[in-house]
Amino acid sequence: MTPILVLIFAALAYAYWSAGRAAAERAARMGRNACEAAGAIWLDESAHQTGIKLRRGEDGKLGFERTFRFEYSHYGTDRNVGRLVLLGEKLVSFVGPVNSNVVPFEKLH
Numbered sequence: 001m002t003p004i005l006v007l008i009f010a011a012l013a014y015a016y017w018s019a020g021r022a023a024a025e026r027a028a029r030m031g032r033n034a035c036e037a038a039g040a041i042w043l044d045e046s047a048h049q050t051g052i053k054l055r056r057g058e059d060g061k062l063g064f065e066r067t068f069r070f071e072y073s074h075y076g077t078d079r080n081v082g083r084l085v086l087l088g089e090k091l092v093s094f095v096g097p098v099n100s101n102v103v104p105f106e107k108l109h
Contacts (some may be wrong), residue, residue, distance in 0.1 A: 002047035006089035019064070023086050024049060028040045029086055030091065035072045043071040043079065055087060072097050 027047040035042035051067035065087045072080050074097070082096030 020049070020052075020066070023064075023066045023089075024068070025087060026089065027066070028070070030094075031070035031072075031082055031096065032066075034082070034094070034096045039074075040097035041073045041076060043073055046070065047084070050083075057087055057090070065092070070096075075109055 024047060027049075028045075031047050032039075032042050032045075047068040047070040049066055050069050053065050054062055055065040057063050065085060067083065067085050070082045070084075072082055074080070080097070082092070084091060084092035084096065
């Protein structure tokens with residue numbers, strides 16, 4: 001393999017890794033902010049990538065759609081899973097904490 005091909009491959013691998021790290025940091029920031037807004041506790045202080053696939057954006061360009069999961073708690077005794085999906089830098093799906101003033105069913109009885 002010629003040195004130029006090695007350099008091109010290394011540059012592509014670095015770009016992929018760098019974009020993945022940036023997406024993970026953005027997902028963690030979004031999960032933390034959502035928990036803070038809902039009055040929930042963001043557990044483990046991280047968002048974990050659970051999936052990646054190629055997908056076309058609204059502009060028709062191909063990009064990586066990355067799925068992340070994070071965990072949160074409303075009362076400190078429960079553990080819930082949140083999920084968010086990023087297409088490039090754009091949030092396309094979010095499932096996570098809601099207002100923590102909701103009384104759990106167990107506490108109604």
